[in-house]
Each structure stands twice: as C-alpha cells, then as structure tokens.
Amino acid sequence: MTMTGTPVDNGVNTAALLGAREALTAAPEAAEFTWRATCSWLNGTHTRSTVETFSGLGQQHSHVSAFTFDADHPECFASADHGATPAEYVLVALGSCLTAGVAAVAQHREIQLRKVTATVEGDMNVLGILGADPEVRNGYRDIRVRFEIDADASADDIKALVAQSQKRSAVFDAITNPTNVVVDVA
C-alpha cells in the first residue's frame, strides 16, 4: 500500500503467526489452548484476579509475570471503587482484542498504522441485575465500538481491516455468540 518502499512495521510478527497457522493445521491437537484466571474476594464487592498460567501447544506456559486485576463497583453503587466494574472488563477485553486484531490484519495487508483508538460503550439497564424487572436482561443490551484509525490506506481498506478484525476476534465471538458456561463448587 505504501509507495515509499519503507517496510510496513506495526510491531506484529505476521511471519510467526502464519508459521503457527501452518504448523497447527498439521498438528491440530496442539491448537487446543486453555486460558485461566483466578479470582479472590477481598472485601465487599472488591476482588482481585490473577492471570499467570495457561496451557497450549501440548504444554503449560507462564506469562512473563503474574498480572493482577482489581474489580469493584463505583461509589454510586455504595462501593469503594477500587477498580473497574467486571462489566467494564468485558469492554476492555473487546476493545483490546479488536484493536490487536486491527494491527495484525494491517501488518498482514501491509498497511502502516499511525494511530488507532477504539471507544467501547455498552448499554445496560440495571433493573435487570437489581432483580427489579423480569423483562430486563442482566447483561449488555447493545455494545458499540467506534474506531478512529490513522493509517496509509483508503477508507474502504480501513473498513475492511475493522471487519476482518471482528471476524477473527476471540472476544467478539465470545460476546456475540452463546457459550456454554459450567459453574461448580469444589
């Protein structure tokens, strides 16, 4: 897409991703991953989750370090606001997944990105979680993502980038499609 001859670099190693795709197609059992988070109650609605290990490629892996995430409810819900609400973490997950996808697809399509910003909003009627109206669902009614992208590409190519990122996004899929969830007690 660029006519300058400067190699496109969004910091994404697409050669490695394409190599992984080829290797995993040949050995599909290695493609099974399990992601994991543990969540501990601290006090009130305040919790701390830790993400450290996951499995895949037939073995256990550890992140470079353990990452922690504090969640809480805001003061207007009579809480201490020690962190984002769990529902906001869903927006964080969606925004970061789609934005990473835009970068990866852009690299593959040789589009140089300069700036990408995604604003994610979700509409929720809290009468659902308060149990005040059985007709209202607990979760988001609508989620909107607005991308602002500065890149060396036409408006149509940028639209196609964003569409392809949604098509290949794990979190977009997890939110837009039903997923079996099993909760049990040890």
Next chain:
Amino acid sequence: MHLPVVVIGAGHAGLAMSHRLTERSIDHVVIERGEVANSWRTQRWDSLRLLTPNWHARLPGAAVSGGSASRDPDGFMTVGEVAALIGSYATTIDAPVVDRTTVTRLGSHGDGYRVVTDRGVWTCAAAVIASGGCVAASVPALAAALPTSITSIAGLAYRNPRALPDGGVLVVGAAATGVQLAEEIQASGRPVTLAVGEHVRMPRTYRGRDIFWWTESAGILDERHDEVDDLVRARHLPSPQLIGTPQRRSIDLNHLGEAGVRIVGRLGRIHGGVAQFSGALANVCSLADLKLDRLLRTLDDSAGASRIDEIGPPERFEPTRAPRSPVSELDLAADGIRSVVWATGYRPDHTWVDLAVFDHRGRIRHRGGVVADAPGIYVLGLNVLRRRRSSFIGGAAGDTAELADHLHRHLDLTVHAGTPSATGTARHERLLATHATRRD
C-alpha cells in the same frame, strides 16, 4: 471382474471422465447407485434451477452446448432439464454405466483397488470417486437440541413449502439454498425468520451481463487450486446468493427483507426451546458488502474503460440494510415457529472409502483431484478441486481432461513397472515426479 478403471458415480463429472477414458481407449465402467444423474432426480427441491446459465454448462463430447439446440443460452435449466441433459449425455457418449448398483466399499487390493457393491465386486488399477459434492446435508450438531414438537427438515429433503406445517419457519443459512427457500416459503404465507452467518452477496446481472459472463471474462473461475490465496477458505466458501429465473433477477437480504423475511444472526444455540442468534449480523453483512464491492472493482478493471458503450457503465448496489438491533433470542414455540429448514450446506459422502486418505476433518486429502496417498485414486466434482470452476457442470471438461491424462500415465506406469511392488512403487514415484513438472 477386473478392469483398468472404475468410475464411481454417473453424474456430470463421472460421465465426463468416462468420455475422457473412452477417448483414450481405456476400458472402464461407471457404477451408479440409482439412475444417471441420481441426485438431480431424488435430492433437489421442485423449483430449483441451475445457478449457471445454459451456455456455461458445457460437457465434453456433448452434441450441443447446454443440451438441446432450442434452449435459450441465457436461461437456467430446471432440475428436470438437468437430469434429462445428463441422461442424454450418457447416451451420446455411450458411457458404460452399471446402474442401480451401490458401492459399499472401496479398498486396496494388491497394487490396485477393489470396489465392492451390492451387485458384485470389481478390481481395478485406478478408481475415480465422482459420487458428488452435494449428496449429504451438513446439519450442525446443535440441531439435536430442537424440541421434537418442531418439524426439522434438511435442505436435501425439502421439496416445496406445502410439505411444511402452517406457521412460522426458521430457515438456517443464507447461501443460495437458504435465500431461495426463504423466499418461496415466505411467499407461501409462512412467515420466515432467516438466520444469516457469513455469506456471499452477488447480483444476477451486472452492467447488463450475467455474473457468470463476468467471472468468466475476468478469468476468476480459471484460478487454479495452487494459485488461490487461501485454498481451505476457497473450498468452504458458501455458495453465492443467486437464483436462476427466467427474469434473471437478483436475490439478496434487502430483497428478502422487503418480502417480509425477518433477518437474524447466525444460529448459535438452541437451549430449552429457545434459539440464540449471533450478535455479529452487522459485521457479516458489512463483510459481504465490502467483498461485493471488491469483486465489482475487479470486474470493472477486467472490462477496461473502452467497453463502456458496449456493456454499460459500472453500477454499485445499496449496502445491506441489516436490522440495527436484530432479535438475539427466540422462544421458538411462543414465536409460532413450527418448522426449521437446515440450509447449512452439503457435503460429499465418502464413508464407503476404506483407504487412509482422509484428513483430521474427514475430508479426502487430494492435490487437484489426485489422491497422493493412494496412487491411482482420483476424486472429482468438489469445490475448487482444480479450479474455481470445478464444482460447476462446466468445470468437469477441464478437470477430467487433465486428470484422465494423469490417470493414463498411472496406468502406463503400473503396467510397465512389473510385479515387484517395492521396485514398482519407487519407479512410479520417480516417473510421477518427472510428470509433475508438466503442471498436472
């Protein structure tokens, strides 16, 4: 009985191969489970016409392109006309068809193969699997959760709306089958909900010419299996949203919406009588619109500026009007839905092939129809087998010519290699490697 070649399936592809073998004086039979063109006679709905115009459906050695000389080259054959065309083709080329004979097993036998049927056994040096790409319905596993009070019917079993109960109908899938069935079922007075996943939007005519005229003249259907950017994706692409009618009209989600069809996202789950649909409808519509525009730009480029007088100016189509907040959950019974039609695709049935030639998804591994894991085995009529054209009736001519050449070489090698099979195999591989440079 022993023969050099057994062809399994007397549809257009198996018969075209038969013609190619006859041209090369290679003795063979064509084994057919029913009558010639069996799936066209027994597995297609009443109103179906071919998606490709008559001029496109050329078979090698057939008397006249598209069958009878009186046929409109720009028309679309009905199912009965297709069956008649293939039937008369079998007669024209004098194909050695053994009909009403079902193959129950294809296994190896020495250096060759053994074809077991309900009416005898054949042994052969080579076998051609031409049993059809669209003979079994791909119904998703989630269909098992459908309440038993709701009628469930796969696309292959559907004939016409009258066979459905009165009341609402959920049509799952929006490829050619899904959009065609949604339209005719809605017109029968049964309100249709159409579950739409990734789809391919395509106008019937563009700048006054049939879309197949365009894809042919732009060379798109000539693209080879080893040139396609992503072969797995190309082979699994849904069929385009097209219908063959005498009016040569288009069919897309906007037309269906205007006809009153309710458009929802891909069916994700049925649980406790409630169907849940994907919230990604807007994106799959946007992907299809963007892809259509890219296709039209490719076609415009192929025509060049000089021909505008001849074929009219470029057109662009209105974006898909996807509902802003589509229904994401439906209590099927409460919504009045009495039946579900699974237009979720077709697949070949190769369950009788008892050879180690399958990948982890149960598909025959082949390179352009050559099954390398079983020398002498060939497969025909699958999506993008050798070219994008392969699964169309008009795709058989090129594929069978090239595969018959490959098969002919295989027979020569088998005969010349002599009996010691280890030496034979080594020689075989060496010679095939030499031939590979000819771009088979």
